[in-house]
Amino acid sequence: MRAVIGSYTIRIERRADLRWWHTVVASVLAILVSLFLVGFAFLRAGADPLEVYREIIAYAFVSSFGLPQTINRATFVLLAAFALIVPLRAGLWNIGMPGQLYAATLAAFGVAYAFGAKASVNAQLNGAIVIPLMVIAGLIASGLYGAIAGFLRGRLQVNEIVTTMMLNWAMLWIVAHMIREGGPFMGRTAEGEGFTLPTAIRIPQILGLPLTAYAAVLLALVLTWFLAKTTLGYRIRTFGESPRAAEYAGIYATRISTLVFTLGGMFAGLAGFHYFTGVPGVYKIPKNYGEFADFSFYGLITGLIARNNPIAAIPVAILFGGVSGGARFMQGKLRLAFGIDYALLGVLMIMMVAFQALAQYSVRIERVVTAPARQVGLERGESRVESPRH
Amino acid sequence: MGGDGARRIVLEARGITKRFGTVVANDHVDLTIRAGELHAILGENGAGKTTLMRILFGELQPDEGEIYLNGQRVHFRSPRDALRQGIGMVHQERKLIPAHTALENIVLGHPKKRPILNLKEAERDAQALCERYGFRIPLHAKVWQLSEGEKQIVEIIKELYQGARILILDEPTSVLSPPEIVKLLESLTNMAKEDLAVIPFITHKLPVVLEYCDRVTILRRGRVVAEMETRQATEQTLASAMVGREVMLQLERVEVPLGEPVVQVQDLWVRDDRGLFAVQGLSFEIRTGEIFGIAGVAGNGQEPLAEALAGLRPVERGSITLSGRDITRAPVLERWRQGLGYIPTERRDVGSIPNLSLVDNVLLNYHFEPELSQWGVLATGRARALTERILQEYSVVAAGPDAPARSLSGGNLQKVILGRVLSRPPRFLIACLPTHGLDVGAAEFVQQRLLDAKREGMAILLISEDLDEILALSDRIAAIYEGQFTGIVSAREATKELVGELMAGLRRERV
Numbered sequence: 001m002r003a004v005i006g007s008y009t010i011r012i013e014r015r016a017d018l019r020w021w022h023t024v025v026a027s028v029l030a031i032l033v034s035l036f037l038v039g040f041a042f043l044r045a046g047a048d049p050l051e052v053y054r055e056i057i058a059y060a061f062v063s064s065f066g067l068p069q070t071i072n073r074a075t076f077v078l079l080a081a082f083a084l085i086v087p088l089r090a091g092l093w094n095i096g097m098p099g100q101l102y103a104a105t106l107a108a109f110g111v112a113y114a115f116g117a118k119a120s121v122n123a124q125l126n127g128a129i130v131i132p133l134m135v136i137a138g139l140i141a142s143g144l145y146g147a148i149a150g151f152l153r154g155r156l157q158v159n160e161i162v163t164t165m166m167l168n169w170a171m172l173w174i175v176a177h178m179i180r181e182g183g184p185f186m187g188r189t190a191e192g193e194g195f196t197l198p199t200a201i202r203i204p205q206i207l208g209l210p211l212t213a214y215a216a217v218l219l220a221l222v223l224t225w226f227l228a229k230t231t232l233g234y235r236i237r238t239f240g241e242s243p244r245a246a247e248y249a250g251i252y253a254t255r256i257s258t259l260v261f262t263l264g265g266m267f268a269g270l271a272g273f274h275y276f277t278g279v280p281g282v283y284k285i286p287k288n289y290g291e292f293a294d295f296s297f298y299g300l301i302t303g304l305i306a307r308n309n310p311i312a313a314i315p316v317a318i319l320f321g322g323v324s325g326g327a328r329f330m331q332g333k334l335r336l337a338f339g340i341d342y343a344l345l346g347v348l349m350i351m352m353v354a355f356q357a358l359a360q361y362s363v364r365i366e367r368v369v370t371a372p373a374r375q376v377g378l379e380r381g382e383s384r385v386e387s388p389r390h
Numbered sequence: 391m392g393g394d395g396a397r398r399i400v401l402e403a404r405g406i407t408k409r410f411g412t413v414v415a416n417d418h419v420d421l422t423i424r425a426g427e428l429h430a431i432l433g434e435n436g437a438g439k440t441t442l443m444r445i446l447f448g449e450l451q452p453d454e455g456e457i458y459l460n461g462q463r464v465h466f467r468s469p470r471d472a473l474r475q476g477i478g479m480v481h482q483e484r485k486l487i488p489a490h491t492a493l494e495n496i497v498l499g500h501p502k503k504r505p506i507l508n509l510k511e512a513e514r515d516a517q518a519l520c521e522r523y524g525f526r527i528p529l530h531a532k533v534w535q536l537s538e539g540e541k542q543i544v545e546i547i548k549e550l551y552q553g554a555r556i557l558i559l560d561e562p563t564s565v566l567s568p569p570e571i572v573k574l575l576e577s578l579t580n581m582a583k584e585d586l587a588v589i590p591f592i593t594h595k596l597p598v599v600l601e602y603c604d605r606v607t608i609l610r611r612g613r614v615v616a617e618m619e620t621r622q623a624t625e626q627t628l629a630s631a632m633v634g635r636e637v638m639l640q641l642e643r644v645e646v647p648l649g650e651p652v653v654q655v656q657d658l659w660v661r662d663d664r665g666l667f668a669v670q671g672l673s674f675e676i677r678t679g680e681i682f683g684i685a686g687v688a689g690n691g692q693e694p695l696a697e698a699l700a701g702l703r704p705v706e707r708g709s710i711t712l713s714g715r716d717i718t719r720a721p722v723l724e725r726w727r728q729g730l731g732y733i734p735t736e737r738r739d740v741g742s743i744p745n746l747s748l749v750d751n752v753l754l755n756y757h758f759e760p761e762l763s764q765w766g767v768l769a770t771g772r773a774r775a776l777t778e779r780i781l782q783e784y785s786v787v788a789a790g791p792d793a794p795a796r797s798l799s800g801g802n803l804q805k806v807i808l809g810r811v812l813s814r815p816p817r818f819l820i821a822c823l824p825t826h827g828l829d830v831g832a833a834e835f836v837q838q839r840l841l842d843a844k845r846e847g848m849a850i851l852l853i854s855e856d857l858d859e860i861l862a863l864s865d866r867i868a869a870i871y872e873g874q875f876t877g878i879v880s881a882r883e884a885t886k887e888l889v890g891e892l893m894a895g896l897r898r899e900r901v
Contacts, residue, residue, distance in 0.1 A: 230767050230768060231768055242744075244740045245739060248741070248754065249722070
């Protein structure tokens with residue numbers, strides 16, 4: 001695109017090579033612009049924006065209570081982001097994190113239930129046996145639940161966005177059935193939430209953080225390597241870039257789409273497993289399980305902002321994990337209107353996505369110079385042939 | 391005819407220069423177009439033809455230089471502006487609405503805006519134009535029912551109807567069959583006689599330029615390297631000026647003793663995407679060291695045939711045998727392991743992946759091979775080495791093995807595809823339109839490589855719409871028409887006329 005203003009030309013062109021620091025600069029700018037814009041909302045609400053931001057940061061990234069919470073929420077978002085990234089590398093959209101994460105959670109709690117974990121928080125169980133079984137059951141359940149959408153997409157071209165959305169609703173009703181009044185996983189206090197996991201089979205912690213938080217970071221590295229260096233990763237990327245070229249190369253649509261949705265489902269499953277069996281103070285399927293379904297969609301935004309890069313998703317997940325917790329805390333502490341924390345998050349997400357899109361373009365301003373035309377030294381009608389060899 | 395100085399100059403470009411970043415796409419290009427002439431602009435891909443064309447019809451503004459129309463200096467701000475002043479453009483891709491009639495398409499976008507569409511009057515005007523220039527077009531047929539050649543004529547009439555006196559045509563012959571090309575150029579010659587200026591931009595098809603055009607301007611690397619009357623030119627001088635070195639236009643046919651049959655196809659029936667039989671009972675065999683050419687106008691079943699052989703399309707009936715093994719229902723990779731190689735028609739999106747690196751693109755043919763994929767992990771070092779070897783052996787101009795495929799020109803991309811398919815190496819090669827859209831230099835290279843492969847004993851199925859190419863390379867030629875062979879002739883008895891008639895379905899030999 002080009003616009004001429006006076007003797008200057010402004011050109012907006014798509015960047016030929018987008019470097020990693022373009023993305024970083026764009027994200028930082030997006031954060032600053034959002035904080036500036038939302039500042040007006042806080043002023044309107046009668047709060048000093050600077051104080052608000054200080055509170056959020058102090059709580060989410062400094063305080064000894066808020067920081068682990070930030071990391072735990074970030075882990076959940078990060079794993080949900082992987083659930084988007086893997087299928088998206090194959091050109092397919094996984095919107096089914098809620099369904100997949102509860103498939104894993106129900107399976108894990110099912111294993112615990114089978115071992116009699118519902119009886120008491122102090123139930124004597126062997127964690128070294130039960131926890132791995134819970135992980136395996138969770139991965140199988142969420143992998144299978146994800147695979148449904150992938151298989152239907154690959155074999156019958158059923159739109160995966162629609163399928164995963166519908167599977168979310170199905171799973172959320174199953175969760176309701178399991179934990180609400182009379183459900184098998186209902187807690188003993190019968191308050192519409194699941195039973196509390198016995199201490200023996202909670203995810204072990206290192207430095208106050210569940211092992212799953214460390215696993216998520218490790219998985220970011222493994223996933224990056226998997227996509228870049230393995231044969232399956234290559235086939236996924238190839239299929240994502242061009243299904244027809246993949247077909248030419250003997251890479252089968254059904255296999256790839258089933259595979260990516262199985263993997264994606266497993267990552268979403270790990271997110272659920274992490275939060276409901278590993279985060280201190282939770283250790284159950286909570287009453288507000290629907291909010292975690294929504295929260296898993298933060299992973300979707302995170303994956304998009306990170307441009308499908310698992311490692312780049314880490315800082316984005318930490319940002320959203322921190323701001324979502326910190327803003328809620330700040331809203332309560334400063335007694336601001338309900339929902340203002342969501343305003344901050346919403347603007348932040350929109351700005352980051354928008355700035356990522358803008359980062360793909362470069363803006364150049366040039367002075368318009370009109371040079372005199374060269375003399376034409378050719379008589380009309382004359383033939384002229386340069387030697388083809390110089 | 392010819393460029394005697396007496397003819398009126400209608401369009402003149404002086405010192406046109408256009409830069410894109412550091413690339414000089416047009417470097418002081420001078421161009422003089424006279425009324426009543428068919429003036430070809432010739433150049434390889436990347437020679438600056440497209441840029442010059444876009445400047446002439448107002449889509450781009452030159453950085454330097456001037457354009458004169460009938461002696462008046464002009465500035466075109468947009469294509470619409472250029473058209474208003476009499477410069478029309480017919481693009482390489484059709485810009486018509488398939489569901490509308492030819493007439494409705496011709497009227498669409500007419501600059502004289504009238505609130506009520508008077509199709510009767512428009513029909514009269516369009517009809518008059520057709521008669522004047524000798525076009526025969528069913529004006530009331532829907533565009534989707536027309537052949538490629540007819541669609542192009544509709545676009546030409548559309549431009550004339552909107553008042554174009556100078557007509558720019560981008561690669562007008564690229565999608566046409568040989569008889570359609572003749573028809574089109576005769577029409578263009580008629581138009582030129584009526585005092586219009588016609589400027590076709592052409593990459594290949596030099597004989598067309600020599601036979602029909604009056605003058606030719608040749609571009610190379612953004613500069614005008616020659617401007618001459620075609621009666622002074624030969625195919626050789628044109629090709630050499632375009633490429634910048636001597637070019638072999640006559641390929642040396644290599645006779646190698648034919649060996650065992652490598653591939654045998656028996657009574658093959660294949661459906662197209664609409665479920666109709668596009669391939670109807672074809673049978674043939676190809677021996678080692680033989681090039682079996684299939685000549686035909688696009689859409690007569692060549693594509694489904696190639697796809698069925700490559701394993702991308704199910705076979706309804708019949709059998710395919712490769713080296714004595716039945717592969718009729720074998721999956722793609724099984725066929726490749728058996729020695730099948732496939733160069734698809736679509737170079738981008740099927741033959742390559744624009745956004746991925748050349749290494750990843752080479753892997754398309756290798757990702758399942760144990761040497762390049764150990765324990766499910768790619769042997770990146772070996773893949774790189776292989777890619778570098780292909781780039782070198784096939785003299786590909788590329789930034790390196792990590793360059794994305796989209797950064798390569800069509801010719802260089804085709805060299806990569808050819809290199810990675812031939813390096814396996816296959817025993818049976820399917821080459822679909824291997825030189826389609828390539829410039830002279832790259833086409834020569836590809837054809838030479840096919841002949842080399844034949845000499846080494848490969849059995850090659852060559853599918854091409856370029857009759858000259860088929861005749862030059864093949865040992866036996868089958869003409870395909872509506873999914874059936876209308877004749878199979880040996881190279882010795884094949885003539886352009888005979889094969890042309892066979893592929894047009896006008897004649898049928900016993901197969």
